[in-house]
Amino acid sequence: MTQPFHATGVSIDTRTLQPGDLFVALSTDSGDGHAHVAAAMAKGAAGALVHRQHDMPEEAPLIVVGDTLVGLTALGAAARERFSGSVIAVTGSVGKTTTKEMLRTVLSATGPTTAAVASYNNHWGVPLTLARTPPDADFCVVEIGMNHAGEIAPLSRLAGPDVAVITAVEPAHIGHLGSLEAIADEKASIAQGILKGGTLVIPSDGPMAPRLRAAAGDLRLHTFGVANLLQIHEDPQGSDVVAEIAGVQRRFRIGAPGRHMAMNALAALTAAAAIGADLEAGAQALAGFAPLGGRGTRRAILGGAATLLDESYNASTASVRAALAVLKLTPARRRIAVLGDMLELGDHSRAEHERLAEALRGSADLLYCCGPWMKFLYDAVAADQRGAHAPDSLALGPLVERDLRPGDAILVKGSLGSRMRVIVDRLCAAGSGAG
Ligand SMILES: Nc1ncnc2c1ncn2[C@@H]1O[C@H](COP(=O)(O)OP(=O)(O)OP(=O)(O)O)[C@@H](O)[C@H]1O
Ligand SMILES: [Mg+2]
Numbered sequence: 001m002t003q004p005f006h007a008t009g010v011s012i013d014t015r016t017l018q019p020g021d022l023f024v025a026l027s028t029d030s031g032d033g034h035a036h037v038a039a040a041m042a043k044g045a046a047g048a049l050v051h052r053q054h055d056m057p058e059e060a061p062l063i064v065v066g067d068t069l070v071g072l073t074a075l076g077a078a079a080r081e082r083f084s085g086s087v088i089a090v091t092g093s094v095g096k097t098t099t100k101e102m103l104r105t106v107l108s109a110t111g112p113t114t115a116a117v118a119s120y121n122n123h124w125g126v127p128l129t130l131a132r133t134p135p136d137a138d139f140c141v142v143e144i145g146m147n148h149a150g151e152i153a154p155l156s157r158l159a160g161p162d163v164a165v166i167t168a169v170e171p172a173h174i175g176h177l178g179s180l181e182a183i184a185d186e187k188a189s190i191a192q193g194i195l196k197g198g199t200l201v202i203p204s205d206g207p208m209a210p211r212l213r214a215a216a217g218d219l220r221l222h223t224f225g226v227a228n229l230l231q232i233h234e235d236p237q238g239s240d241v242v243a244e245i246a247g248v249q250r251r252f253r254i255g256a257p258g259r260h261m262a263m264n265a266l267a268a269l270t271a272a273a274a275i276g277a278d279l280e281a282g283a284q285a286l287a288g289f290a291p292l293g294g295r296g297t298r299r300a301i302l303g304g305a306a307t308l309l310d311e312s313y314n315a316s317t318a319s320v321r322a323a324l325a326v327l328k329l330t331p332a333r334r335r336i337a338v339l340g341d342m343l344e345l346g347d348h349s350r351a352e353h354e355r356l357a358e359a360l361r362g363s364a365d366l367l368y369c370c371g372p373w374m375k376f377l378y379d380a381v382a383a384d385q386r387g388a389h390a391p392d393s394l395a396l397g398p399l400v401e402r403d404l405r406p407g408d409a410i411l412v413k414g415s416l417g418s419r420m421r422v423i424v425d426r427l428c429a430a431g432s433g434a435g
Contacts, residue, residue: 005061007046010075010131012124019044024072025051026124033068049075069124073158076127080160083130085111085137086275089159091144091152091190092167093183094318095264096121098256098292099167102268103141105289106282110272111138121145126155139275147344148176149186156193163274164190165201165267169208172316175346184208188215199274201267204228222246222274224266232262236298236330238287241265245283246273252283256291257329260322265289294421296326301427305406307332308427311413312420315342317352321359323413328363333407337364338400338423340393340414341371353377360385364411368403370396371418393419397426404430 007022014036017023023040025033025048037048037056047061049071056062065071080087088107090100097119104115114137116129121143133140144155156164169184177183188211191200197220202212204225213221230249231242238255239262254265265286272282291297294313301308307330311323320339327335337360345352353373357380360367368387369378378389387403390396393414400410400423410427414420 002047002059002061002063005047010072010128011040011045012072012128014039014043017043017045020046022046023048024075024128025049025068026072027068028124037062072124072131073127076130076158079130079133079135080158082135083133083137083140084135086139086162087159088139088141088271088275089144089156089161089164089190089193090141090167090271091146091156091164091187093170093172093187094316094322095167095260095267096143096145098261098295099165099264099267100141100143101292102264102286102289103139103271105285106268106272106279107139107141107277109281109285110277113137113139113141115141116143119143119145123151123155126159130159139277144190146186147173149182152186153189153192156190159193161190161194161198163199163201163271164194165271166190166203166212167264167267168203168318169206169212170316170318171345171348171352172318173344174348174352175344178346180208181211184211185215188212191215191217191219194219199271201271201274203263203267220274222270224263224270228266228270229259229262232259234259234329236326243269245269245279248279250279250283253287255287255289256296258296258322258326260319260325261291261296294424296323299424299428301410301430302404302406302408306404306408306410308424309409309411309413310424311411312424313416315340315413315415315418316345317342317355320356320413323411324356324359324363327409327411330409332409334365334405334409335363336366336368336387336400336408336410338396338410338412338420339367339369339374339377340396340418340420341373343415343417345373349373350376354380357381366403368396368400371414393422397423401426401430 008020011017011021023045107113166187199220200216204223233240297310299308353376366387370390388399
Protein backbone atom coordinates (compact mmCIF):
# COMPACT_ATOMS: atom_id res chain seq x y z
CA MET A 1 0.00 0.00 0.00
CA THR A 2 1.30 3.42 -0.95
CA GLN A 3 1.65 5.78 2.01
CA PRO A 4 0.45 9.39 1.65
CA PHE A 5 3.30 11.69 0.58
CA HIS A 6 3.85 15.41 0.17
CA ALA A 7 5.45 16.84 -3.00
CA THR A 8 6.91 20.33 -3.28
CA GLY A 9 7.24 20.46 -7.07
CA VAL A 10 6.47 18.64 -10.30
CA SER A 11 9.00 17.18 -12.72
CA ILE A 12 8.91 15.20 -15.95
CA ASP A 13 12.66 14.89 -16.40
CA THR A 14 15.09 13.23 -14.00
CA ARG A 15 17.93 15.44 -15.28
CA THR A 16 16.30 18.54 -13.77
CA LEU A 17 14.30 16.87 -10.98
CA GLN A 18 14.60 18.49 -7.55
CA PRO A 19 14.33 16.53 -4.29
CA GLY A 20 10.69 16.59 -3.16
CA ASP A 21 9.26 16.74 -6.70
CA LEU A 22 6.43 14.54 -7.91
CA PHE A 23 7.85 12.75 -10.95
CA VAL A 24 5.33 12.38 -13.76
CA ALA A 25 6.20 9.46 -16.06
CA LEU A 26 5.11 10.83 -19.43
CA SER A 27 5.39 8.97 -22.69
CA THR A 28 6.57 11.49 -25.29
CA ASP A 29 8.46 11.43 -28.57
CA SER A 30 11.69 11.48 -26.61
CA GLY A 31 10.91 8.33 -24.64
CA ASP A 32 8.87 6.68 -21.91
CA GLY A 33 9.22 8.23 -18.46
CA HIS A 34 8.28 4.92 -16.86
CA ALA A 35 11.82 3.77 -17.57
CA HIS A 36 13.12 6.55 -15.30
CA VAL A 37 10.90 6.16 -12.23
CA ALA A 38 13.56 4.34 -10.22
CA ALA A 39 16.14 7.00 -11.12
CA ALA A 40 13.69 9.73 -10.10
CA MET A 41 13.18 8.07 -6.70
CA ALA A 42 16.94 7.74 -6.29
CA LYS A 43 17.30 11.49 -6.94
CA GLY A 44 14.85 12.27 -4.14
CA ALA A 45 11.45 12.40 -5.84
CA ALA A 46 8.65 12.43 -3.25
CA GLY A 47 6.62 10.09 -5.43
CA ALA A 48 5.67 9.34 -9.00
CA LEU A 49 2.57 9.57 -11.19
CA VAL A 50 2.53 6.49 -13.43
CA HIS A 51 0.20 4.44 -15.55
CA ARG A 52 2.18 1.24 -15.14
CA GLN A 53 3.67 -0.17 -11.95
CA HIS A 54 6.72 -1.09 -14.07
CA ASP A 55 9.28 -2.81 -11.88
CA MET A 56 8.71 -0.61 -8.82
CA PRO A 57 8.06 -2.30 -5.45
CA GLU A 58 4.45 -2.53 -4.13
CA GLU A 59 5.05 0.01 -1.37
CA ALA A 60 6.71 2.64 -3.59
CA PRO A 61 5.04 6.08 -3.42
CA LEU A 62 3.22 5.80 -6.74
CA ILE A 63 -0.05 7.29 -7.89
CA VAL A 64 -1.31 4.94 -10.59
CA VAL A 65 -3.63 6.56 -13.14
CA GLY A 66 -5.09 5.42 -16.46
CA ASP A 67 -2.91 7.82 -18.45
CA THR A 68 -0.20 10.08 -17.02
CA LEU A 69 -0.88 12.87 -19.55
CA VAL A 70 -4.51 12.99 -18.44
CA GLY A 71 -3.30 12.89 -14.82
CA LEU A 72 -0.89 15.80 -15.40
CA THR A 73 -3.65 17.76 -17.13
CA ALA A 74 -5.94 17.22 -14.12
CA LEU A 75 -3.13 18.35 -11.83
CA GLY A 76 -2.73 21.49 -13.95
CA ALA A 77 -6.46 22.18 -13.82
CA ALA A 78 -6.50 21.75 -10.03
CA ALA A 79 -3.52 24.08 -9.63
CA ARG A 80 -5.24 26.67 -11.83
CA GLU A 81 -8.37 26.40 -9.70
CA ARG A 82 -6.55 27.07 -6.43
CA PHE A 83 -4.46 29.90 -7.91
CA SER A 84 -5.80 33.32 -7.00
CA GLY A 85 -3.16 35.39 -8.82
CA SER A 86 -3.34 36.45 -12.47
CA VAL A 87 -2.60 34.10 -15.36
CA ILE A 88 -1.13 35.57 -18.54
CA ALA A 89 -1.02 33.39 -21.65
CA VAL A 90 1.25 34.08 -24.62
CA THR A 91 0.85 32.72 -28.13
CA GLY A 92 1.93 33.89 -31.61
CA SER A 93 3.94 32.83 -34.65
CA VAL A 94 7.19 34.27 -33.32
CA GLY A 95 8.34 35.82 -30.08
CA LYS A 96 6.33 33.68 -27.63
CA THR A 97 9.21 32.61 -25.43
CA THR A 98 10.90 36.01 -25.60
CA THR A 99 7.66 37.79 -24.65
CA LYS A 100 6.98 35.21 -21.93
CA GLU A 101 10.43 35.89 -20.46
CA MET A 102 9.95 39.65 -20.79
CA LEU A 103 6.69 39.25 -18.87
CA ARG A 104 8.60 37.37 -16.18
CA THR A 105 11.02 40.31 -15.97
CA VAL A 106 8.30 42.98 -16.06
CA LEU A 107 5.89 41.31 -13.59
CA SER A 108 8.64 40.33 -11.15
CA ALA A 109 9.03 44.05 -10.47
CA THR A 110 5.50 43.96 -9.02
CA GLY A 111 5.30 40.60 -7.25
CA PRO A 112 6.30 36.92 -7.20
CA THR A 113 6.06 35.57 -10.75
CA THR A 114 6.28 32.06 -12.12
CA ALA A 115 6.58 31.26 -15.83
CA ALA A 116 6.92 28.32 -18.17
CA VAL A 117 10.36 26.75 -18.42
CA ALA A 118 12.02 27.16 -21.84
CA SER A 119 9.41 26.73 -24.64
CA TYR A 120 7.17 24.34 -22.66
CA ASN A 121 4.07 25.30 -24.61
CA ASN A 122 2.28 22.13 -25.75
CA HIS A 123 -0.18 19.54 -24.44
CA TRP A 124 2.18 18.60 -21.60
CA GLY A 125 4.08 21.89 -21.27
CA VAL A 126 1.03 23.98 -20.42
CA PRO A 127 -0.37 21.65 -17.72
CA LEU A 128 3.13 21.23 -16.30
CA THR A 129 3.54 25.00 -15.96
CA LEU A 130 0.15 25.27 -14.25
CA ALA A 131 0.82 22.31 -11.96
CA ARG A 132 4.06 23.95 -10.83
CA THR A 133 2.49 27.30 -9.99
CA PRO A 134 2.99 28.11 -6.30
CA PRO A 135 -0.40 29.13 -4.85
CA ASP A 136 1.12 32.23 -3.27
CA ALA A 137 2.59 33.68 -6.50
CA ASP A 138 1.00 36.85 -7.87
CA PHE A 139 1.50 36.03 -11.56
CA CYS A 140 1.80 32.93 -13.71
CA VAL A 141 2.93 33.27 -17.34
CA VAL A 142 2.16 30.37 -19.68
CA GLU A 143 3.29 29.93 -23.27
CA ILE A 144 0.85 28.28 -25.66
CA GLY A 145 2.13 26.96 -28.99
CA MET A 146 0.79 24.87 -31.80
CA ASN A 147 1.77 22.79 -34.77
CA HIS A 148 -1.71 21.94 -35.98
CA ALA A 149 -5.13 23.59 -35.97
CA GLY A 150 -7.23 23.06 -32.85
CA GLU A 151 -4.37 22.86 -30.37
CA ILE A 152 -4.53 26.32 -28.81
CA ALA A 153 -8.16 26.61 -27.62
CA PRO A 154 -8.14 23.60 -25.23
CA LEU A 155 -4.81 24.67 -23.73
CA SER A 156 -6.14 28.19 -23.25
CA ARG A 157 -9.27 26.81 -21.55
CA LEU A 158 -7.05 24.83 -19.22
CA ALA A 159 -4.95 27.89 -18.38
CA GLY A 160 -7.96 30.20 -17.97
CA PRO A 161 -5.92 33.36 -18.56
CA ASP A 162 -6.94 36.76 -17.25
CA VAL A 163 -4.96 38.19 -20.15
CA ALA A 164 -3.82 36.55 -23.37
CA VAL A 165 -1.29 38.01 -25.78
CA ILE A 166 -0.89 37.24 -29.48
CA THR A 167 2.65 38.37 -30.28
CA ALA A 168 2.48 38.14 -34.09
CA VAL A 169 0.81 36.36 -36.99
CA GLU A 170 3.40 35.25 -39.51
CA PRO A 171 3.84 32.35 -41.92
CA ALA A 172 5.54 29.95 -39.46
CA HIS A 173 4.28 26.32 -39.53
CA ILE A 174 2.19 27.44 -42.53
CA GLY A 175 2.82 24.02 -44.04
CA HIS A 176 0.37 22.56 -41.52
CA LEU A 177 -2.25 25.31 -41.64
CA GLY A 178 -2.23 26.33 -45.29
CA SER A 179 -2.85 30.09 -45.11
CA LEU A 180 -2.13 33.19 -43.06
CA GLU A 181 -5.87 33.47 -42.36
CA ALA A 182 -5.89 29.97 -40.89
CA ILE A 183 -2.88 30.87 -38.74
CA ALA A 184 -4.61 34.03 -37.51
CA ASP A 185 -7.78 32.09 -36.64
CA GLU A 186 -5.79 29.50 -34.74
CA LYS A 187 -3.92 32.15 -32.72
CA ALA A 188 -7.18 34.02 -32.12
CA SER A 189 -8.71 30.88 -30.63
CA ILE A 190 -6.72 31.66 -27.49
CA ALA A 191 -9.59 34.07 -26.74
CA GLN A 192 -11.84 31.07 -26.04
CA GLY A 193 -10.05 30.39 -22.76
CA ILE A 194 -9.84 33.95 -21.44
CA LEU A 195 -11.89 34.43 -18.28
CA LYS A 196 -15.01 36.59 -18.39
CA GLY A 197 -14.04 40.25 -18.19
CA GLY A 198 -10.49 39.41 -19.25
CA THR A 199 -8.32 41.03 -21.89
CA LEU A 200 -7.00 40.05 -25.30
CA VAL A 201 -3.82 41.80 -26.43
CA ILE A 202 -3.12 41.80 -30.17
CA PRO A 203 -0.75 43.46 -32.65
CA SER A 204 -2.40 46.36 -34.44
CA ASP A 205 -0.18 46.09 -37.52
CA GLY A 206 -0.39 43.65 -40.40
CA PRO A 207 -3.11 42.33 -42.64
CA MET A 208 -4.53 39.96 -40.01
CA ALA A 209 -5.26 42.65 -37.39
CA PRO A 210 -8.99 42.96 -38.25
CA ARG A 211 -9.35 39.18 -38.01
CA LEU A 212 -7.75 39.13 -34.57
CA ARG A 213 -9.81 42.10 -33.44
CA ALA A 214 -13.01 40.28 -34.36
CA ALA A 215 -12.05 37.37 -32.11
CA ALA A 216 -12.18 39.50 -28.96
CA GLY A 217 -16.00 39.40 -28.76
CA ASP A 218 -17.07 40.69 -25.32
CA LEU A 219 -13.54 40.65 -23.96
CA ARG A 220 -11.54 43.79 -23.39
CA LEU A 221 -9.16 44.45 -26.27
CA HIS A 222 -5.76 46.14 -26.10
CA THR A 223 -3.42 46.58 -29.04
CA PHE A 224 0.28 47.29 -29.47
CA GLY A 225 2.17 48.20 -32.60
CA VAL A 226 4.17 50.72 -34.57
CA ALA A 227 1.78 53.48 -33.51
CA ASN A 228 2.77 52.93 -29.86
CA LEU A 229 6.49 53.05 -30.59
CA LEU A 230 7.01 56.81 -30.48
CA GLN A 231 10.80 56.75 -30.68
CA ILE A 232 13.44 54.08 -30.97
CA HIS A 233 17.19 54.41 -30.96
CA GLU A 234 18.80 51.10 -31.83
CA ASP A 235 22.35 50.03 -31.06
CA PRO A 236 24.06 46.63 -31.27
CA GLN A 237 23.36 45.83 -27.61
CA GLY A 238 19.77 47.05 -27.30
CA SER A 239 17.35 49.90 -27.88
CA ASP A 240 16.31 53.09 -26.14
CA VAL A 241 12.60 53.46 -26.54
CA VAL A 242 9.83 55.93 -25.91
CA ALA A 243 6.52 54.14 -26.09
CA GLU A 244 2.91 54.73 -25.22
CA ILE A 245 1.60 51.95 -23.05
CA ALA A 246 -2.01 52.04 -21.85
CA GLY A 247 -2.20 55.75 -22.61
CA VAL A 248 0.99 56.70 -20.75
CA GLN A 249 4.31 57.61 -22.35
CA ARG A 250 7.26 55.69 -20.97
CA ARG A 251 10.96 55.93 -21.68
CA PHE A 252 13.03 52.82 -21.13
CA ARG A 253 15.86 50.66 -22.43
CA ILE A 254 15.64 47.07 -23.67
CA GLY A 255 18.82 45.05 -23.26
CA ALA A 256 18.24 43.05 -26.46
CA PRO A 257 18.77 44.60 -29.91
CA GLY A 258 16.30 44.98 -32.77
CA ARG A 259 12.87 46.44 -33.40
CA HIS A 260 11.36 42.99 -32.98
CA MET A 261 12.52 42.98 -29.37
CA ALA A 262 10.94 46.40 -28.86
CA MET A 263 7.66 45.00 -30.23
CA ASN A 264 7.83 42.06 -27.85
CA ALA A 265 8.46 44.51 -25.00
CA LEU A 266 5.40 46.51 -26.01
CA ALA A 267 3.33 43.32 -26.06
CA ALA A 268 4.57 42.36 -22.59
CA LEU A 269 4.00 45.81 -21.10
CA THR A 270 0.54 46.10 -22.66
CA ALA A 271 -0.42 42.76 -21.09
CA ALA A 272 1.10 43.80 -17.76
CA ALA A 273 -0.94 47.02 -17.85
CA ALA A 274 -4.14 45.00 -18.22
CA ILE A 275 -3.57 43.33 -14.85
CA GLY A 276 -2.52 46.46 -13.02
CA ALA A 277 1.21 45.72 -12.68
CA ASP A 278 3.69 48.48 -11.83
CA LEU A 279 4.59 49.52 -15.37
CA GLU A 280 7.28 52.03 -14.52
CA ALA A 281 9.28 49.50 -12.49
CA GLY A 282 8.52 46.80 -15.06
CA ALA A 283 9.67 48.89 -18.01
CA GLN A 284 12.92 49.86 -16.26
CA ALA A 285 13.63 46.18 -15.54
CA LEU A 286 13.79 45.48 -19.30
CA ALA A 287 17.21 47.16 -19.41
CA GLY A 288 18.51 43.91 -17.90
CA PHE A 289 16.78 41.70 -20.45
CA ALA A 290 19.30 39.87 -22.68
CA PRO A 291 18.49 37.76 -25.77
CA LEU A 292 17.66 34.17 -24.83
CA GLY A 293 19.96 31.30 -25.84
CA GLY A 294 20.23 30.89 -29.62
CA ARG A 295 17.97 33.91 -30.23
CA GLY A 296 20.59 36.56 -30.86
CA THR A 297 23.22 35.66 -28.28
CA ARG A 298 26.36 37.63 -29.13
CA ARG A 299 29.68 35.83 -28.88
CA ALA A 300 33.24 36.94 -29.55
CA ILE A 301 35.10 34.52 -31.82
CA LEU A 302 38.57 34.45 -33.42
CA GLY A 303 39.98 35.52 -30.08
CA GLY A 304 37.75 38.59 -30.04
CA ALA A 305 38.54 39.66 -33.61
CA ALA A 306 35.11 38.67 -34.98
CA THR A 307 31.53 38.61 -33.68
CA LEU A 308 29.03 35.77 -33.92
CA LEU A 309 25.28 36.19 -33.51
CA ASP A 310 23.92 32.83 -32.40
CA GLU A 311 20.40 32.52 -33.80
CA SER A 312 20.55 28.73 -34.10
CA TYR A 313 17.42 28.15 -31.98
CA ASN A 314 14.92 28.50 -34.82
CA ALA A 315 13.99 30.33 -38.01
CA SER A 316 10.99 31.60 -39.92
CA THR A 317 10.86 34.38 -42.51
CA ALA A 318 9.95 36.99 -39.87
CA SER A 319 12.70 35.97 -37.48
CA VAL A 320 15.37 35.76 -40.20
CA ARG A 321 14.45 39.30 -41.27
CA ALA A 322 14.65 40.46 -37.65
CA ALA A 323 18.05 38.80 -37.21
CA LEU A 324 19.37 40.32 -40.46
CA ALA A 325 18.35 43.76 -39.18
CA VAL A 326 20.42 43.14 -36.05
CA LEU A 327 23.35 41.95 -38.19
CA LYS A 328 23.11 45.25 -40.05
CA LEU A 329 23.41 47.12 -36.73
CA THR A 330 26.55 45.21 -35.80
CA PRO A 331 29.81 47.04 -36.51
CA ALA A 332 31.94 44.92 -38.87
CA ARG A 333 34.24 44.97 -41.86
CA ARG A 334 32.18 42.23 -43.50
CA ARG A 335 28.72 40.97 -42.56
CA ILE A 336 28.04 37.32 -43.25
CA ALA A 337 24.71 35.49 -43.06
CA VAL A 338 24.99 31.74 -42.49
CA LEU A 339 21.52 30.31 -42.97
CA GLY A 340 19.96 26.85 -42.79
CA ASP A 341 16.58 25.78 -44.14
CA MET A 342 13.39 27.16 -42.61
CA LEU A 343 11.24 24.07 -42.15
CA GLU A 344 7.50 23.33 -41.95
CA LEU A 345 6.58 25.84 -44.67
CA GLY A 346 4.94 23.28 -46.97
CA ASP A 347 3.94 24.65 -50.37
CA HIS A 348 5.26 28.07 -49.34
CA SER A 349 8.82 26.83 -48.81
CA ARG A 350 10.39 27.99 -52.04
CA ALA A 351 8.73 31.43 -52.08
CA GLU A 352 9.46 32.09 -48.39
CA HIS A 353 13.15 31.32 -48.92
CA GLU A 354 13.43 33.39 -52.08
CA ARG A 355 11.67 36.30 -50.38
CA LEU A 356 14.69 36.73 -48.08
CA ALA A 357 16.89 37.91 -50.97
CA GLU A 358 15.69 41.47 -50.58
CA ALA A 359 16.39 41.62 -46.84
CA LEU A 360 19.82 40.12 -47.46
CA ARG A 361 20.69 42.74 -50.03
CA GLY A 362 20.75 45.51 -47.46
CA SER A 363 22.18 43.63 -44.50
CA ALA A 364 24.79 41.03 -45.50
CA ASP A 365 27.83 41.12 -47.75
CA LEU A 366 27.93 37.35 -48.09
CA LEU A 367 25.54 34.42 -47.82
CA TYR A 368 26.63 30.95 -46.76
CA CYS A 369 23.75 28.53 -46.60
CA CYS A 370 22.75 24.90 -46.48
CA GLY A 371 19.81 22.65 -47.22
CA PRO A 372 17.64 22.18 -50.32
CA TRP A 373 15.35 25.16 -49.64
CA MET A 374 18.20 27.58 -49.03
CA LYS A 375 19.53 26.69 -52.47
CA PHE A 376 16.63 28.73 -53.88
CA LEU A 377 17.73 31.74 -51.86
CA TYR A 378 21.36 31.18 -52.84
CA ASP A 379 20.35 31.29 -56.50
CA ALA A 380 18.19 34.37 -55.92
CA VAL A 381 20.92 36.62 -54.46
CA ALA A 382 23.48 38.60 -56.46
CA ALA A 383 26.50 36.58 -57.63
CA ASP A 384 28.90 38.65 -55.51
CA GLN A 385 26.89 37.83 -52.36
CA ARG A 386 27.35 34.09 -52.80
CA GLY A 387 29.79 32.58 -50.31
CA ALA A 388 28.91 28.89 -50.51
CA HIS A 389 26.02 26.46 -50.46
CA ALA A 390 26.28 22.98 -48.92
CA PRO A 391 23.82 20.11 -48.45
CA ASP A 392 23.76 20.42 -44.65
CA SER A 393 25.26 22.24 -41.67
CA LEU A 394 27.99 19.63 -41.16
CA ALA A 395 29.27 20.24 -44.67
CA LEU A 396 28.85 24.03 -44.50
CA GLY A 397 30.75 24.55 -41.22
CA PRO A 398 34.27 24.01 -42.62
CA LEU A 399 33.55 26.31 -45.59
CA VAL A 400 32.52 29.16 -43.27
CA GLU A 401 35.46 28.56 -40.97
CA ARG A 402 37.88 28.57 -43.92
CA ASP A 403 36.69 31.99 -45.08
CA LEU A 404 36.40 33.62 -41.64
CA ARG A 405 38.42 36.83 -41.22
CA PRO A 406 39.10 39.30 -38.41
CA GLY A 407 36.51 42.07 -38.51
CA ASP A 408 33.67 39.77 -39.60
CA ALA A 409 30.22 39.75 -38.04
CA ILE A 410 28.51 36.41 -38.62
CA LEU A 411 24.87 35.57 -38.15
CA VAL A 412 24.11 31.84 -37.85
CA LYS A 413 20.43 30.97 -38.14
CA GLY A 414 18.10 28.17 -39.24
CA SER A 415 15.25 25.99 -38.06
CA LEU A 416 16.18 23.74 -35.17
CA GLY A 417 16.00 20.75 -37.55
CA SER A 418 18.66 22.36 -39.76
CA ARG A 419 21.11 21.90 -36.87
CA MET A 420 22.95 25.20 -37.29
CA ARG A 421 24.23 24.80 -33.73
CA VAL A 422 26.94 22.59 -35.25
CA ILE A 423 28.32 25.65 -37.04
CA VAL A 424 28.06 27.87 -33.96
CA ASP A 425 30.05 25.33 -31.93
CA ARG A 426 32.63 24.99 -34.67
CA LEU A 427 33.17 28.74 -35.06
CA CYS A 428 33.39 29.23 -31.29
CA ALA A 429 36.03 26.50 -31.07
CA ALA A 430 37.94 28.08 -33.96
CA GLY A 431 37.98 31.29 -31.91
CA SER A 432 39.57 29.66 -28.88
CA GLY A 433 42.20 28.00 -31.10
CA ALA A 434 43.16 31.32 -32.67
CA GLY A 435 43.57 32.70 -29.11
N1 LIG B 1 8.48 39.82 -32.67
C1 LIG B 1 9.36 39.12 -33.37
N2 LIG B 1 9.44 39.25 -34.71
C2 LIG B 1 10.35 38.54 -35.42
N3 LIG B 1 11.21 37.68 -34.88
C3 LIG B 1 11.17 37.50 -33.55
C4 LIG B 1 10.26 38.21 -32.72
N4 LIG B 1 10.47 37.84 -31.44
C5 LIG B 1 11.45 36.93 -31.45
N5 LIG B 1 11.89 36.72 -32.71
C6 LIG B 1 12.90 35.75 -33.15
O1 LIG B 1 12.22 34.53 -33.45
C7 LIG B 1 12.98 33.40 -33.01
C8 LIG B 1 12.17 32.62 -31.99
O2 LIG B 1 11.95 33.45 -30.84
P1 LIG B 1 11.12 32.93 -29.61
O3 LIG B 1 11.75 31.70 -29.10
O4 LIG B 1 10.92 34.05 -28.68
O5 LIG B 1 9.75 32.59 -30.35
P2 LIG B 1 8.71 31.39 -30.11
O6 LIG B 1 7.48 31.87 -30.73
O7 LIG B 1 8.69 31.01 -28.69
O8 LIG B 1 9.34 30.18 -30.95
P3 LIG B 1 8.95 28.60 -30.83
O9 LIG B 1 7.62 28.46 -31.49
O10 LIG B 1 10.05 27.95 -31.61
O11 LIG B 1 8.95 28.22 -29.37
C9 LIG B 1 14.26 33.96 -32.48
O12 LIG B 1 15.19 33.99 -33.53
C10 LIG B 1 13.91 35.37 -32.07
O13 LIG B 1 15.00 36.24 -32.03
MG1 LIG C 1 8.91 29.22 -27.69
